[in-house]
Amino acid sequence: xxxxxxxxQGLWDIQVPGSWKSQFQELKWYDGHAVYLKQFDAPQxxxxxxxxxxxxxxxxxxxxxxxxxxxxVHDWGYSAFQVRVTEVLRxxxxxxxxxxxxxxxxRVPGEIEDWMNDGGLINGVKLIYVPVTHIENFRTSTRLxxxxxxxxxxxxxxxxxxxxxxxxxxxxxxxxxxxxxIVSAGQSAHVTLSVPRGQIRLWSPxxxxxxxxELKTRFETISDDIGYRELKTAGRQILLNGEPIRxxxxxxxxxxxxxxxxxxxxxxxxxxxxxxxxxxxxLRCAHYPYAEIFGRALDKAxxxxxxxxxxxxxxxxxxxxxxxxxxxxxxxxxxxxWNRASLAMWSVSNECCWRNPENPQEENYAYWRKAAxxxxxxxxxxxxxxxxxxxxxxxxxxxxxSKGDLLSLGAGGTEDKTFRPMHSDEFYHLFDVLAGxxxxxxxxxxxxxxxxxxxxxxxxxxxxxxxxxxSQSLYGDTSPDDxxxxxxxxxxxxxAAYHVFEELPELTGYAPWVLADGRAPIHWSWYNKGTGLxxxxxxxxxxxxxxxxxxxxxxxAKLKQHFTR
Numbered sequence: 001x002x003x004x005x006x007x008x009q010g011l012w013d014i015q016v017p018g019s020w021k022s023q024f025q026e027l028k029w030y031d032g033h034a035v036y037l038k039q040f041d042a043p044q045x046x047x048x049x050x051x052x053x054x055x056x057x058x059x060x061x062x063x064x065x066x067x068x069x070x071x072x073v074h075d076w077g078y079s080a081f082q083v084r085v086t087e088v089l090r091x092x093x094x095x096x097x098x099x100x101x102x103x104x105x106x107r108v109p110g111e112i113e114d115w116m117n118d119g120g121l122i123n124g125v126k127l128i129y130v131p132v133t134h135i136e137n138f139r140t141s142t143r144l145x146x147x148x149x150x151x152x153x154x155x156x157x158x159x160x161x162x163x164x165x166x167x168x169x170x171x172x173x174x175x176x177x178x179x180x181x182i183v184s185a186g187q188s189a190h191v192t193l194s195v196p197r198g199q200i201r202l203w204s205p206x207x208x209x210x211x212x213x214e215l216k217t218r219f220e221t222i223s224d225d226i227g228y229r230e231l232k233t234a235g236r237q238i239l240l241n242g243e244p245i246r247x248x249x250x251x252x253x254x255x256x257x258x259x260x261x262x263x264x265x266x267x268x269x270x271x272x273x274x275x276x277x278x279x280x281x282x283l284r285c286a287h288y289p290y291a292e293i294f295g296r297a298l299d300k301a302x303x304x305x306x307x308x309x310x311x312x313x314x315x316x317x318x319x320x321x322x323x324x325x326x327x328x329x330x331x332x333x334x335x336x337x338w339n340r341a342s343l344a345m346w347s348v349s350n351e352c353c354w355r356n357p358e359n360p361q362e363e364n365y366a367y368w369r370k371a372a373x374x375x376x377x378x379x380x381x382x383x384x385x386x387x388x389x390x391x392x393x394x395x396x397x398x399x400x401x402s403k404g405d406l407l408s409l410g411a412g413g414t415e416d417k418t419f420r421p422m423h424s425d426e427f428y429h430l431f432d433v434l435a436g437x438x439x440x441x442x443x444x445x446x447x448x449x450x451x452x453x454x455x456x457x458x459x460x461x462x463x464x465x466x467x468x469x470x471s472q473s474l475y476g477d478t479s480p481d482d483x484x485x486x487x488x489x490x491x492x493x494x495x496a497a498y499h500v501f502e503e504l505p506e507l508t509g510y511a512p513w514v515l516a517d518g519r520a521p522i523h524w525s526w527y528n529k530g531t532g533l534x535x536x537x538x539x540x541x542x543x544x545x546x547x548x549x550x551x552x553x554x555x556x557a558k559l560k561q562h563f564t565r
Contacts, residue, residue: 011037016125017291019059019118022260029521031117036097042127045089048219049129050160053083056123056292058099059261060107065096076108076325077101078289078310079332080123097121108317108325109310114534115253115287116519118261123291131219133159133166133185138215139338141381142202142228144242149200151177151193151228155215159185169216175200202241203227203341205281208302210341227299227341231382233432238383238463238508240304246563247304247344247509248556249282250275250538251468254290255518257542263290268297270543274515275303278549279556284467284511286387287312287350289333295340306345306385307333309371314352317367326367327374334378346375349386351437353423365427372430383432387467428460433509437468443482443489446496447503454506465509469497473548475517475540485535490548498555502562510559512552517541 014020020027020034045051055062060077063070067090072083101119103111136158143150153170165184170191171177179191201209210225229241237244256267275283283298283305290307298305311317311326330348337343348371352364368386375384428434434457440449450466457464473490482489494512501507517537533541538549 008037014120016121017056017123017262018120019122019260019262020120021116021118022258022262027119031102031119033098033100034120036095036099036121038095040093040095041091042089042093043129044091045086045129048132050084050086050132050134051089052128052130053085053095054080054126054128055082055097055121056080056125057289058097058121058123059117059119060101061099062121063098065098067094076329079329080289080292080336081332085127106321108314108322108329109287109312110314112313112522113287113310114520114522115255116260116521122261123263124293131217133157133161133164133217134220135168135215135217135222137335139379140213140226140228142230144197144202144230145194148194148196149202149228149230151195153179153191153193153213153215154188155181155183155191156188157183157185162186166217166219169214171214171216172211173214174211200228203229203299203302204240205302205304208300208341210299224339225296225299226339229341231344233383233463235461236458236463236506236508238433245281245508246560247282247465247511248560249280249284249304249509249511250278250515250552251284251286251511251513252515253286253518254288254294255516260519263294265293265297268294272297272301272303274539274543275301278553279560282306282344282509282511283515284387286514289329292336295337295343298342299340302342304342304344306347307337307343308347308350308387309333311349311352311367311371313350315362315364317349317352317364318362323367323370327371330371330374331378334375338379338382343382345383345385345433346379347385347387347435348372348375351388352386353388368427368430385431385433385435385467387435387437425460428457428462431462433463433465434460435465435467435509437513438466439469439471440493440497443492443496446493446500450497450500450504450507454504458506463508464506465511466507467509467511468513469510470494470512470514470536472535473546474535475544475546487547490546491551494548494551494555498559501559505563512538515539516543 014023057078062074064072064083066085067088069088074081099120103117105111137156139154141152155168157166162185165182167180167182170179175195177193179193181189181191183189201207203209210227212223213226214223232239254261254263281304283303285305285307287308288310309326309330316322372384436453438453440446471490471493472485473487474485477487479486514536516539517533517535520534521532523534538552539545
């Protein structure tokens, strides 16, 4: 038993959760293989229990070897997975995890990403014991009737004996709600609870009320703090608990000073404080699943967010292997986070709009159909979206890859200034919210740019939002001109954008890019002085505010005032 040819003398101590790039200067730019070793004593496992190792996310692949047994290979990154270790658990244990984070053509994301490719066990790891017949998971959803809130609880049962069944009691003690149902192993069953509207505080950013919800069998009691709310669309509006809501937000990466991709309680406390100071009620969490503790913190804070899988800048998502990776990541994340009241949207891609009009078989529609169907099946109580690059293409039937998907204003004098949606109607009908990443080339183009975006998609009668817009600036810049990267240009473009938004009530959400500067080795432009930092942030990489931070705060306040007066 044990890992062959192993010399413990060369080991470095590393914090888990954490990234090797954030903890070791020598590994700041290292992509490759690393081996984790943990030796620990475990409490005795009762005969009527199972043991699982639970990993909340690794970058990228993780091979799990426990007490000499190769138990699992998880071949995609970011999302949570579990490994059953019942038969091999001992009093004294040795856990090896081989992690490899190379960027590859046949991975999601692929060879290029505009964030740092961290490596390691970036999220938490724990050992849990559960009864042999146990509640594997449960999912809640809320529907508002005329005078009541109807809560549906779907319970999933797992058992060593495939023929087992168990009575499960569901209760929300604070609301005096109780229900029971018999669930068969490997199946699910529903409990429906109803409470008068006047007796429940529905979760919202203004009142992020959470209710302790308990599930009990003969063998165990589990619980979670859950907010009950209804989220849906009606025409061009997003409705939270039946009332229209605008999403005043900002984009972000799970990128924190000193810990990189890893979120800590202290980092999340700082994030919530910044969000409250900005006056936002929404975060676009790009471009991959975040740690479990993230959603729990936003539940308590009353901040809506969207979660995404890193189908990012990829022209071959249609390929079966690529679709398997992305939908596997998506399913694991949905099953982990589907009880988070703050989670508003699932995004299945970002800027994967590459297409070949002359050969539709080379386009990514097969992926989008499968991903959308998966979300609809697993979590129909949330909204479905994706972030597209400008969402526009020239009406010219000849496609020029060098022009990308930019919304050209015809500045060169030769572009075709007639535009149509880049996708067929089928594509837009897949989604609940149409979201576009829309960057303006130069100050002064904002009105025509955003108005054209809105006009083009109004016929679909769906909520429209800007999932990215903005500019960049270098922290401490004092140049008086409006050159790219200057603080003044960044301020000018944010002010101009929000001024135009007052004239476009059809937009229901605004998420400028990005909350804080982050590590991105593909960005080595002059305005980041060769540091490999993506300088679109309103905060710098140490979360110190740039001049544009105050501008954004003022613009959000003015826009909210405009639409509420």
